[in-house]
Amino acid sequence: MQSSASLTISDLWIERGERDLCKGLSLSIQSGEVVRILGENGAGKSSLLKVIAGILSPLEGQILYSGEDVTLDRSLLQHDAIYLGHSAGVKSLLTVAENLHWYCPDAPSSVLYSVLTQLDLVDQVDVLVKALSVGQARRVALARLWLSKKTLWLLDEPFVSLDARGVALLEGRIQQHVLSGGLVVLSTHQELLSIASRDVALL
Amino acid sequence: MTYSSFLVSEFLVLWRRKQDVFNALLFFVIVVVLFPIGINSSPEFLAPAAAGIVWCATVLAILMAVEGMFKEDYHDGSLEQLVVSGLSLPLLILLKIVAQWLTVVLPLLLMMPLLSEMLYLPSSGFWVLTMTLLVGTPSLFFIGVIGSALTVSIKQGAMLVMLLILPFYLPVIIFSTLAVKASQAGLPYSGLLAMLLAISLLSLVISPFMTAIVVKASVN
Structure with a gap:
């Protein structure tokens, strides 16, 4: 695991069908941070995580991982990232x-x-x-x-389908990960009980 | 994930789906067996028609096998995991094709001596037919996998896969049957085998990259 990884997103613009998502979004995440992506259904939370993971390509914007530009080729980031989607x-x-x-x-x-x-x-x-x-x-x-x-965790609604014990276990594991220098970006509608997170709201 | 762990998982999944593979092989045998019963069982008819019968049955069996190649992975989300694995997606697709080819074509080749005897195929024709299967069937998988990836998100995609890829199978069928007929007539057939090899090599170069692009488009 990298001890000083960082993820920087600048002026992002995602297009899904006819909709513009995350237009102008800029975000910087350092080691040891949990960022919670908030927003209504359809605001682009999953799309944002997919763009970071390299499943989707942004229309505009730049993505840096640990200082390296990975906008066009996400393989450097993917080697150091876990993505858990809806499935x-x-x-x-x-x-x-x-x-x-x-x-x-x-x-x-x-x-x-x-x-x-x-x-x-x-x-x-x-x-x-x-x-x-x-x-x-x-x-x-x-x-x-x-x-x-892996250092970077991209978790799309990770608490879905988990019981109370599962939620507690996962929160504990996320906390442990960020304490050891990891980065976590997650989208969830659930309040995080035991983790201090930075919230980013998508409009 | 590593390339070797992926390949092991592919073989395990194919083993668990052995009924599907078995169905494709059974279909192949049934088609080959029904021809003599349904049309003409005389050696004069069967010997020259053997290559065509075997190749038609092979194409149908391979179509059955490739149609669902990505369906399970698409629905359980593991296809998405391949895209974000950081490994080369074209190489992963190539490994998937290799696993599928070994599982379907090797048993089919093992059955060939028996079926050739049944179709009165002379031994010279048998070896050429086996060579055309070895050299030609990889291209059927390489071409078929593109159609399979294109229709992965469609519920009833089997017919669409057939319509999409069957025209591309025709040159392979034509060159293969011509090679066997040439050998039976004592004519040179190496040029036809070279054409089959060229088609397989060309599709080997193009297909994994095209399929990777289609898979990426499908998962998002």
Whole structure:
């Protein structure tokens, strides 16, 4: 994990269909910060995260990651980022363990086991993801946050489908991550109980 | 994610979807078996028609296999994860095609001796037919995968995939059957095999990049 990563967005302009989103948005995030993107439905929260992750291209604007311009080629940022979108992003025909080996092949089995224990998934380790509940599949996706050493986390509504214990676990993990120098950008309508975050409202 | 972990996951998924692969192979066998029963079972008819029968069945089986190549990944969101993985998307797509080709075409080649005997194909024709399958089928996957990616977000996309890519399959079918017929007539066929190889190599260069562009457009 990078100890002094930063993400700078300048004069962003996203076009989705006929709509202009985030027009003129500028944002700077430093290591150890959590930024919560707020806005009504359709304000462009998911689009903003997708643009940062490199799924969408902005119409205008510049994106710098740790000082490097990644506007046209996001691969530098992607190597150091986790993006969790609306879908869990786990393969439904793989088991829980196989999914995590697919995403984090370098994670030792002992660490994997301990993470799955924390997330109450240890009994489902050999169960196909398609047989899990939506909340459990979400936990499998979130397990990557425990296993990966990437600095930038881009989380789109990460608390959706989680129970109270899952929410507390995730908040704890986000806090732990930013304390160790990570950056988190998340969109959520939920109040963050235990994390100090900077709110950015999209109009 | 690494390229090797991706390839392992692809084989695991194909193993879990073995019924789909088996259905494609079963379809191939049924088509080949029904031809002699339905049209003419005499060696005089079957020997010259064997290459055409096998290639038509192969094309249909491959169409069945490629149609849903990205569907599962699109719906569970793992396709999105490939786009943001930081790995080369064209290379990941190439690995996906390799896994699919090995799973579908290798069993098909293993069945060829038996089916060739059934179709009275002489041994010279059998080896050329096998070579055309080895050299020509990769292009069917490379072309088919573009159609599969284009229709990934459409619910009933199977027919659209067929309409989109079938015209591009015709040169492969024509060159392959001509090569087998040339060998059966004692004529040189290496030029036709070279054409098949050229089509496969050209589609190898173009397809992963085109498919990557289409996949990126589909997930956003």
